[in-house]
Amino acid sequence: MILWLPILLFIDHLTGDFIPNKNDYDAYGSKTAFNDHFLVQVQNDKNPSTFLLHFAPYENIEESLECFIYFPNLTNHYVHSVGVGRRQTQTERHFFFVGESVNDQVGAFIGLVKYNGTEKESLPCSLNLSYHLQYLHSSHYQKHYILGVDPRGLIAYGFSNEFVLIFEAQSTDTLESWNGNLTWPDASFVPHAVDISEKFGVIAGFIYRANSTNQQYDPVIYLINFNSSGHPIVVDEYKPVATPGTWQALLTNSDANTYSAKYDMSASINENGDVLVGMQFINRVFLFAVNITNPINLTY
């Protein structure tokens, strides 16, 4: 058995299989999402991955308002993130998720679960559920594959360095995807966090910079709009620059190409167009203002 180990590691290295670290619950993305009506939480320690659905109210947690959703097609799949529209109505009880298959070549996926029972209907909700799943078979292992959901919960966007995709709640049989380099101004951009509002979105991540003496990853924040075909397009950017002489200025983040919790980021937009972006590796939260009637500038 000991002889096999280096060989397996070698093969793994060659194929770039995704072997998630399931001991860290929060790794690779947002495992919980909620709005005023329900909360969803993914449990990747189960195989198939399972979702816990919990209906409001959230005070005095009642188990009768809770159920587990077993999605058989998610055997040997790992869910990076779950997402809901923050302004879905009480009768729109559906959620999105993105992830990758583990140890095989099915690729990246995006999915949707809809619950159409009434609230008073008896749980567990194994009935009244419909499942939708689309694969991007051509994708390789994505260290960072994030999910953005529009406030009404109609459209979900999948973002990675390699691809960008659009998946709609009303037409789950189709998946629109294209190469990431058509959207990212810098083809090395690796997205770490996103939020989508009615009119615009904000995505934070890293871009790669190399010269003859060193290589490093620099943080960048993109403002996105949507063109008439609904595709996200980058219209402005902000690159945090550390003050010379501070510990932040000495960072090269040269290991930011592999997943590490310290490089997790956050993005959040409110209804006035105020934007918060959090970057814990530099101990910073950035506040921007975006004009919601003309969202073309990310004003620091």
Ligand SMILES: *[C@@H]1O[C@H](CO)[C@@H](O)[C@H](O)[C@H]1NC(C)=O
């Ligand atoms: C939910 O499932 C139950 C049991 O199959 C069924 O009686 C009920 O009509 C369903 N509700 C909806 C909204 O489909």
Ligand SMILES: *[C@@H]1O[C@H](CO)[C@@H](O)[C@H](O)[C@H]1NC(C)=O
């Ligand atoms: C609810 O979903 C189930 C399963 O997909 C479906 O059979 C049923 O027609 C749906 N009911 C309503 C009211 O949409």
Ligand SMILES: *[C@@H]1O[C@H](CO)[C@@H](O)[C@H](O)[C@H]1NC(C)=O
């Ligand atoms: C789940 O897998 C089965 C068998 O491969 C397939 O027929 C079905 O369409 C899949 N369901 C979804 C929602 O992808």
Ligand SMILES: *[C@@H]1O[C@H](CO)[C@@H](O)[C@H](O)[C@H]1NC(C)=O
């Ligand atoms: C984008 O990536 C694809 C696939 O890697 C490549 O074929 C294409 O030349 C790239 N386009 C640009 C503009 O870099």
Ligand SMILES: *[C@@H]1O[C@H](CO)[C@@H](O)[C@H](O)[C@H]1NC(C)=O
């Ligand atoms: C390479 O980048 C480092 C850090 O940004 C910089 O200090 C150095 O001068 C650069 N070297 C060259 C040859 O451009």
Ligand SMILES: *[C@@H]1O[C@H](CO)[C@@H](O)[C@H](O)[C@H]1NC(C)=O
């Ligand atoms: C929207 O942007 C995409 C690139 O992501 C481009 O292919 C498409 O042509 C654009 N549509 C319009 C109407 O400009």
Ligand SMILES: *[C@@H]1O[C@H](CO)[C@@H](O)[C@H](O)[C@H]1NC(C)=O
């Ligand atoms: C926002 O944009 C609109 C349209 O361009 C403009 O009329 C308005 O003055 C802007 N608001 C602010 C606070 O800059």
